[in-house]
Amino acid sequence: MNAEIYKLSELIDRDLAEDNLSEQEKDELEKKIKPLLSENSIVLAQTNPICGNLKYNAQKAKKWIDWANRLGVKAIIFPEAFLMGIPFGDYLIKFPHIVEDCREWLEILAEYTTNTKVIMGFVEKNNSKIGKPYYNSVAILEHGHIENIVRKTLLPTYSELNDDRYFESVPIDGKNRITLINNKKAGVIICEDGWNDSEFFSRNLYKNDPVETVVNEQHPDFLINCSASITRAKKEQLKHNMLSFASKKHETPILYVNQVGSSDCVSYEGASRVYGKDGNLIYRAKAFEEQFFIVDPFERKGKIYSLPDGLEKTLNSQKAFSLDYEPDLERTYKTIIQSIRDYFSKIGFKHACLGLSGGLDSTVCAVLLADALGKENVFGVSMPSKITSSESKNDAKILAENLGINYIEVPIKEIFDATRETFDGMFSQIENRWDFRYKQSYTNDNIQARARANILWGISNEFDKCLAIATSDKSEAYMGYATINGDMSGGFAPISDVTKTKLFALAKWLNKNRDVKNVIPQSIIEKRPGAELAINPKTGKPLLAEEALMPYEFLDEVIWRVENLHQAINDMLEVQFLYEKDNVLSKEQKQEWLEKFFRRMSCALYKWSIMPPAPIVDAHSINKAEYSQPIISSGIDYRKTSTKYKKQVLNG
């Protein structure tokens, strides 16, 4: 395609987003674009639906179809399940009338179709008396009616995906997957259907490969894959390699259309693309934006929009733990920004308030919120107690000034004192009945954390469309190092899937890469993290997090090994940690830290169950949308015990 077409189609993107063109302006734009179109022009409709909001999705589809009709392209292709919006959740089960509604919206949309084919994912009722209640389907609309329906065969049920919960799998039928587009045979594949090549993967989840069946039986001229595939660390290279492998192996171009946008905890990056029959990438749409992307599967060279760092560079980093997070930081940033923006806008919130402690977590959150929502929509609240250092207060204030967000200082002394006084009287009375009062407790720490959360929720209660933000990070979530109803509480938790060592890297990256440089004071990046909730009796200074837990570099490697390599304690004792390269670490100390990790993790399971919604960013997370573990599973033995030990246990 001519480069000119992409400049012009950006005007369509803008019109689709803002309805900013008059009929006359549309006519003029149409006249400019049409001569540039090639014979087999097809639009990849890289769209951001709202799950369950059929009216919104249908209205969006109508506008996109109108533009495709106007240009007279041969087809416009929407992502998997577009009309319903992914992820579904159980509303499909609880409110089945919306599946009927979905069908009706589809039929009405079909009435607007011409000889431009519309290929669109939707959710379809299974009318048979056997099987799951629905199909995950793609409809082919043309000349005012539904021409054909293709149903998904491979139903992913892992991580954030739950297809088998709702959908009946349909055996692959090559013929039914074929539709003619400008007399070329197109084979339609739905997301996971394209992810089971037995030569590409060393392990396969399913027995058959729908791509192979369609190609071998029908010899299509090209393949279309309608997808809704989320962004994760280390996934893009895999996706690229797989699609490239398949198009080359089958000598068939592949058009891959992906959803964009975020929905609760999951984020889709878009980056729809086309591979030629030689396996070369020939087109790629933008990442993290809607795009009306015009392609021709038979052209040798097309526009390849560049990906943010991290969408392309991270496959190698899978092999070992590293503190070099640089390759994934731009993707991390864009994922979280999109996630905040869509969560707020899709629910109807506009403003955010958060505590600014002068520490790393709240600092990074403030920058991300300002970039996602606009600095005028963010209120940073410094809530010092008597333990808060003047440096922390100062750092928080400078950060807010640098960022240009709203800022206020609200000391918690009065609430703390009143609570402490009430508690003192209460505890001494309870002690008369219950003789198991702790000698040392975290009560004072928690009063402070909870007073702060109450202040933020108070602002949320008092000001329109304002959400309180939780600033916990992933390292702390694993350790349960956050207070219930305190800092782990909020309407959204932007960084709860980012570990502490990665946050340090992200802070430096933000200082270097944002339009306004160095908004984060250097002192925040340099100081060692601490909650400033208690004094360390050994040092007489506020307790540092690493004193209470273990060095973050070590902790984050344990998390990495658990999530990526699924290692037990004994596996980890046998390998050298990055931390051990620069530090002397006795085997006893290492074992103590590892046991502490799993002990604390077991006690944190309840906290995981009540964590606020948060963007999934990492390759694996403990976000409820993809991971759950029974709270009572605290008896799991994380050591990988020997046969001898087990025999001793049973012999008594």
Next chain:
Amino acid sequence: MNAEIYKLSELIDRDLAEDNLSEQEKDELEKKIKPLLSENSIVLAQTNPICGNLKYNAQKAKKWIDWANRLGVKAIIFPEAFLMGIPFGDYLIKFPHIVEDCREWLEILAEYTTNTKVIMGFVEKNNSKIGKPYYNSVAILEHGHIENIVRKTLLPTYSELNDDRYFESVPIDGKNRITLINNKKAGVIICEDGWNDSEFFSRNLYKNDPVETVVNEQHPDFLINCSASITRAKKEQLKHNMLSFASKKHETPILYVNQVGSSDCVSYEGASRVYGKDGNLIYRAKAFEEQFFIVDPFERKGKIYSLPDGLEKTLNSQKAFSLDYEPDLERTYKTIIQSIRDYFSKIGFKHACLGLSGGLDSTVCAVLLADALGKENVFGVSMPSKITSSESKNDAKILAENLGINYIEVPIKEIFDATRETFDGMFSQIENRWDFRYKQSYTNDNIQARARANILWGISNEFDKCLAIATSDKSEAYMGYATINGDMSGGFAPISDVTKTKLFALAKWLNKNRDVKNVIPQSIIEKRPGAELAINPKTGKPLLAEEALMPYEFLDEVIWRVENLHQAINDMLEVQFLYEKDNVLSKEQKQEWLEKFFRRMSCALYKWSIMPPAPIVDAHSINKAEYSQPIISSGIDYRKTSTKYKKQVLNG
């Protein structure tokens, strides 16, 4: 079986629970029981495992196997996946070493087997390069080794069940399912394998029926079903009918072994049983207790322990909404009691503190906690504000005295005043930057609710093994009528799956059926519910919940219709509600309430996502363990709109 055997085997149950018998006493008991055993005696090991705690489960298995060996019964049968414990959660994926551990524990247990067969569910690794990582398997152990392994075919993936997430389905192989027990052919079925009879169900989830295949191919003398099937309202009659139907249809006795005990949110009721080949129930174990249950599938008459009300009477109540909850109250009570007890004991908590408002919710919670944990382990805290009536304070105190739980009164005035003062200063400063302060807000209501939660969490922080309890009910959860970090916060939420009208019935039932009668003051049962957080300007009295929401009788029927009939607004407008029989209700008012219901429900989705763990009691619930809906799905149209409306939307 002789009635005497059940008296004697209760001594075995006690020994298994408490290790209270010496070797000599065991020998004597053995001598008494052995002569009473019939030729085909088999033990149904109705056990309560701890999920993931392999050491605990293996030690338990060993003790039960020892007793079976000692008596020389022909077999002892454990529930589905017993050795791992159900529900698994994702630790199977994250910590695969425990699946290897599970296999090793199984092999060591096999070493203790004699000519008494042991049939035991466990989780098995799938060593093939294709398919899901595990099998849901049952091992048959004998003479010191593993004789055979049977793998589950039908993998339920709905409600609380997620088998397809972890397990590979194995095509049914009749021959492999057969094991000889005393030269009789037994066919082994695993839970869902037995739930797909095409004659019994009007709709089938799967294409084949493993029971039919095993029977037709192998003609077994009896069938064994190893299960882990949770208790729910209205389920027992279905289960009974289905098992009776299958045994009669196939003219084959069925031994059904079910797990007992609770795990996080799900509860298993046990009530293992045997059906004769004529479809008659001939044995049934106790409900909600572990039991070493001796049966003979070829005897015509056996011991049938009675079920609690509600396990047997509730199928009919499925057909229409009713305020007659009586048939389900004993089951509800026993489910919640077991759930509290197991949650506390399996995690390691002993004590509970809760707010006592003098209202229905906290009152019922206090009774349930006292019964589950012992009255000395419960602290009721009255936390009056200036809105709290003297009646409420008095009612709370009388309840605590009647129950014999610990009691304290802790006014929240000081915390409230300090918070309000801090808020006043803060809000006026924020207003200078943000001009969207609400004219009226819920801030004062929430300060009170949060002050109370902080007090309870303070007690939890200060006293050993003490958990704060959330007292929200199901009607309020649907309406989002609970405060974040306030009354909806806690380590466990005993009644969050019980609607308000059912709670009234439960309160009356408790007064009538507990050993100590009438502990709940009549005034608590008679007064209309209200949070006592705000004054109704119209009445000058504390705002009643029904004034803020809608009548509970109406609200609870909407919930019932949504959960059981999946109705949309327009469906509900067309039918007469129970409330309408005794009250005049205009169509406009009805529509307004229905729209309010769905509007409030949409706003409550976030709150559902952070609700504490809680017992699933009802036929359907919004508990995270079985239900999830994206928070951003607030755009769902709950009306079931017309074609005309949809066309207008797209044309306009």
